[in-house]
Amino acid sequence: MIRSEILKEIAPILRDQLVVCNIGIPSQELHAIDDQASNFYMLGTMGLSSSIGLGLALAQPKPVISIDGDGSVLTNLGTLPTIGNNTANNFILLIIDNGSYGSTGDQPTYAGQKTSLTKMAEAAGCDRVVECQAEDTGRVLQDALDSGEMTVIVCKCESGNAKMPVITMDPVTIRDRFMGAVQA
């Protein structure tokens, strides 16, 4: 399975939650599959999906799911100790780990080689870390929501992208309707 197939499968779970979605093709795919006001699409700023999601989870009580990638987590590795040391039990970091920089031409990342983001998250102090195969993402994500515990999910999947249009929505519109969903 590739990322877009996973997003299609978990869209019914994501629909009712606050979602912060990673820059580039992941946001384009989620936008095309199931656009919701409760989705915050990142149009720039590689690496900060987990940080934005953590801040959002710390500020209010609704569950927050940050969809991130292995390349983006590697670019902001400092995020894992911050998440591990500032427990927000309404926060789920879903790392779609396809071992590649998908938005830039599928160049390999170190997470697809010798580096384990699962072990790095554990070593950083994250208490509930679940590594799963792509096919199990829906079940693992629902378990994480039901657990009421901060969870880092490392979802191992194949590299590849679906062809989806660029998001042309104005960033302030994305942000404004998202804040409306937060307050709803």
Place this chain on the structure above:
Amino acid sequence: MNIDQKITDDLVAAKIGLVTTVPCKQLAGVIEEVDKHPEILHIPANKEDEGMGICAGAWMGGKRSAIIMQNTAIGVTINTLATLIQYYRMPLPMLISYRGELREPVACQVEMAVHTKALLAQMNIPTYHFHKQSDADELPMILDYTFMCNKPVAILTDANFWGGYGDQ
């Protein structure tokens, strides 16, 4: 009340409930006050762009936020300021230690000091420079202004403001 307490009280009076910090020696006192204040959630960050991401999320979640960092961080955060904070029109007070100014003992700090105001000006970031302690009287107005206009706003605080740097 010392200046660290005054700044912290001003943050709280502006309804700022979450502060991320990356330390600087000049900021040690204010970071300590922020950390112990019961109305502020203090989240130390490993890098300033990460801290700005946390601030952005907190603000969208209904909690006003601010970042405390050194001016060297302007070099780290240009992309985050442009593509997250400014692009999505988010307010972000940035309390910044202005290292490399008069009374600076570490020569390398001057290398970013000479770029600090130029970079902030290039980014069209409203910038205030606290040189004397009485300059901090304007902090409540600066915070109001930041949340009025939904922009990142820089408050540079130099060594003279903090009362010198060791024996310099």
